[in-house]
Amino acid sequence: MTIKVAILGFGTVGQGVYQILQNKQKQLTQLTGESVQLCGVLVQNKAKERILPDSVLITDQFDAILAQEPDVIFEAIVGEQPSFSYLTKAIDKRIHVITANKVMFAKHGTHLLDKAANHVGIGYEATTASGTPIISMITKLLQVNSVTKIEAILNGTSNFILSSMQNEGKSLNTALTEAQAQGFAEADPTNDIEGYDAFYKLMILSQLIYKRQPNWADVPCEGITNVTTEDLTSAKTSGQKIRHIAAIEEKNGELYASIKPQALPPTHGLHSVDGVDNAIHLISDLAGPLTLRGPGAGKLSTASAMVEDFVHILQSYPVKLLQY
Ligand SMILES: NC(=O)c1ccc[n+]([C@@H]2O[C@H](COP(=O)([O-])OP(=O)(O)OC[C@H]3O[C@@H](n4cnc5c(N)ncnc54)[C@H](OP(=O)(O)O)[C@@H]3O)[C@@H](O)[C@H]2O)c1
Known part of the structure; x- marks a missing residue:
């Protein structure tokens, strides 16, 4: 089986997540039992040059990301909105979500966790001390x-x-x-x-x-x-x-x-x-x-927390939750 992932925001943190998914492919497959495939990246400015394979959708439309039917979404956008709306929609679609967005999560984390209940995984380690695992501890x-x-x-x-x-x-x-x-x-x-x-x-x-x-x-x-x-x-x-x-x-x-x-x-x-x-x-x-x-803080430290959350979620929940 292939785990389809999407990344929202492709700045410092989003690129760090991509880099780790690329560089640790073998280890991730060993840990999760599945291969990981990046299916889409959401950005604000589509005109910026991105170093991504042609197979990856680059879009400024969240619905186009959802149409890719990802199993897991990494969110690394700045600010409360539209992140909160996007993650709410993702959880409704039974997509696991992992966020680095502290501004959004401080205000709406409880709502998202309640919504996900124990059915959908939510990772938020990166919101608090980047790769220093205080939430997990x-x-x-x-x-x-x-x-x-x-x-x-x-x-x-x-x-x-x-x-x-x-x-x-x-x-x-x-x-x-x-x-x-x-x-x-x-x-x-x-x-x-x-x-x-x-x-x-x-x-x-x-x-x-x-x-x-x-x-x-x-x-x-x-x-x-x-x-x-x-x-x-x-x-x-x-x-x-x-x-x-x-x-x-x-x-x-x-x-x-x-x-x-x-x-x-x-x-x-x-x-x-x-x-x-x-x-x-x-x-x-x-x-x-x-x-x-x-x-x-930092690209790889923050992305590390997100990918560690990813592995934990895949080890704790069924991967395919989608009910489209
Ligand atoms: N940097 C860190 O060390 C660090 C550490 C812990 C947590 N965080 C958190 O991680 C998140 C990302 O931080 P960052 O440093 O990676 O920021 P960044 O470098 O400024 O990147 C932000 C990315 O989000 C995209 N974006 C912004 N608004 C958007 C929107 N409305 N729709 C779609 N895409 C949008 C931008 O698109 P464009 O590329 O088109 O501009 C960009 O790719 C923030 O919430 C931050 O607080 C960062």
Whole structure:
């Protein structure tokens, strides 16, 4: 049997997925027992040149993708819409979906998971810490544990900038320009440096751990733009590091979340996290404190999370769910 897949969005992440599907064909066949065939790619601008075989449909029409009858859809578009509508339609058609889209999933993930119930696979590892498998760690390895608290560095760009400012005395603007030159930061870095990116990721973790999210308007969300060189120098003098921390915990049935820069002492689990890495420090009732650290963005790291989700879904569900 052949597993037909489609990729929505063929930018950094979409191309990464394609690259892994190509390069790991043999391993994927061994793991899933099937061969994988890319049947379509959805883009916004059809005129752009794409390095894809002629057999692959390149379209800007989602219905044309559905007409290919894919078994699995990888979604790597930017923003809430049209991604949410597309994935809703895909699940209705009983197509497994795997997404990297944190903006969409923070808001609509619960709806999509409810819609899919246990009939259609949904993978969203890539939404939160790219290839660093925090979602899998919580869902698959901490099933009996209760996670009581999470503190995390969820935005690699902010962490890179803060590290450069503190370790090398650079200004925010110089560090940001360097991050952009090295491909860590987007041309429009607002979501990264104003804290929104970390906010969306924290809401996804909240939904996973506590089965609900705090009221978004009640969550203080501060980026790194107000951190001064003086703040960093003073923290350094006392052996501390300023890091951009997304935190959430449940106390007396209430959720308390915040996203803000914080000075961390050397004893803190996230103190040593420099550069573009993400790291998640969680407290669990049985296993105790655990820290997971790794790349929080990037083509292959993010696509890796999506392809790992793909394998897991194919190992957990019948491949052919389609009822056209
Ligand atoms: N980059 C990362 O390291 C990273 C990490 C984790 C999660 N993510 C998430 O992954 C998603 C993709 O990120 P990216 O960095 O790959 O973005 P990107 O490089 O900007 O690529 C976006 C792709 O989506 C296509 N697209 C945009 N709007 C569309 C629409 N309305 N209909 C059809 N196609 C559309 C674009 O088409 P054209 O090619 O025609 O412009 C492009 O191919 C985002 O949700 C992002 O938050 C990214």
